[in-house]
Amino acid sequence: MGFMDFLRGQLIEVIEWLDEKGQLVHRFPAYDNAIKMGAKLIVRESQVAIFVNEGKLADIYGPGTYTLTTQNMPVLTALNSWKHGFTSPFKADVYFVNMSNYTDLKWGTTNPILLRDADFGMVRLRGFGNYSFRVGNADIFMTDIFGTKKEFTTDGITGHLKSMIVSSITDIIGESKTPAVELASSYEEFGELAVQRLQPRFEAIGLILSSLTIENLSLPDEVEKMIDRRTSMGALGNLDNYMKFQTAEAIRDVANNPGGGAVGTGAGLGAGMAFGQMMGQMMQPNNVGQQPSQQQPVQQQPQQPAPPAQPSTTEGQACTNSSCNHILQPNEKFCVECGAPRPQKRFCTQCGHEMNANAKFCSECGTPT
Known part of the structure; x- marks a missing residue:
């Protein structure tokens, strides 16, 4: 052989x-x-x-x-x-x-990147994407990287290149101080800056970084949930108007559900009272067309002197004589003005409601006297 x-x-x-x-x-x-x-x-x-x-x-x-x-x-x-x-x-x-271009090579953060954000404080950021490179100077590459091996594949160098890429992108994002909610709008700019910074380091080992793409920069689940809640609050718009709308909807639902029992009735009464209070506040002159945070302080008005007291009519009953306006005192059995007898209390024979002396029908149940 x-x-x-x-x-x-x-x-x-x-x-x-x-x-x-x-x-x-x-x-x-x-x-x-x-x-x-x-x-x-x-x-x-x-x-x-x-x-x-x-x-x-x-x-x-x-x-x-x-x-x-x-x-x-x-x-x-x-x-x-x-x-x-x-x-x-x-x-x-x-x-x-x-010397051809090697495309669709993947890079990604092995461990989260710790960054300081103006809105959420310290956050951990993960990212991934792809890049492409080619051999630019065969002499330098053979001398510094290849050595005396029999063959050399991309697997033998992609780990080193990925570390260089992640390090550069981390520096760029940290220096930019871009808020976490605005990172997605800067992927292309970050990629271009990374290529500019990494090109000299690639050329030092005989390579050329052809392109670099950032596909995603993701935040922890807890931070993403906070962002979702903030987005939901923003979508509601005016929270005061939203609460009024919700209260009106609740009153309508209670009215459309008469079989809700005592609990449903109590909830409906409570919602109605709350809605009435809000409507009263809304109809005040100083509150019309203003948000709660924009209401003007109520100015103190000078106190007016109290009107003179009017004679009370609750101490006795009116005289039964229609032409006499005398008010009978509790101890008077006859009118001292016209001599008419004091009216006797009358009660409805059907519901027991107290009736006026001259009433022909009960004001409670309508039974004729």
Whole structure:
């Protein structure tokens, strides 16, 4: 088996690589790292081929087809001091670097971000989104990140990139001091600022941050419930008018439910009294068209002198003589003005209600006298 591999190493004619999903760097599997002079090198679009000789980066090839000779391999030729072209194999590592854009990579906060909010105080914020990047400088990436591995995928670097992204977004949100209820309106601005800040750090390792998107910044459930309650209160508008409307609705419901019993009757009476008080306050001149918080203070009016007392008619009964207006005292059996006898108390034979002396019908039940 080893001998067959050796023969295949001597007969290699084409050096190429078909991109694989998620793979950034691939080393060409030449037997004993021996590549035949005169072989064909095929570099596809969005690829770069790099020759490494004894741990040093030598020649770099962009997209195209090349015949490996001493003329188009100047660095590798100089490193090996080849003065004459020959067809014997030479030893070198060939790496293909994928320069295409890697999209839809996810980032998210592992732990909540603690921030200070003007409305809710200290809040914990979580966020997630996606980003895309590509290799911008193959030399720097191979030297600082790749090393001497056989292959390199996005899984080997996304953890590091995610930490950089979360750290930058945390700083941006904290410095902006944007209220928690207004974060959703700033996702795009935060993403653009994050790209500007992160680009130099990406370029330092040979990468380019193509885009970054913030999909969501979420608050704890307790804070979201508080926001929902505040939104509900705002939707009600004028709370004073809303309470009056609710009271009127309650009175209507009680009136439409006559079978509610004593409890329902008591609730209806209470609601009616409350509604009457509110209507009385609303009809006061100083309160018309004003909110409770906007009512003007009631000015003190100067006290007027009390009117003279009028003679009371509750001490006795009126004389039965229609032409006499004398009021009989409790101890008078006859009118001292006209001599008419004192009227006797009369009671309804049907309901027992006390009636006036001249009444023809009971004022309580209508029974004729």
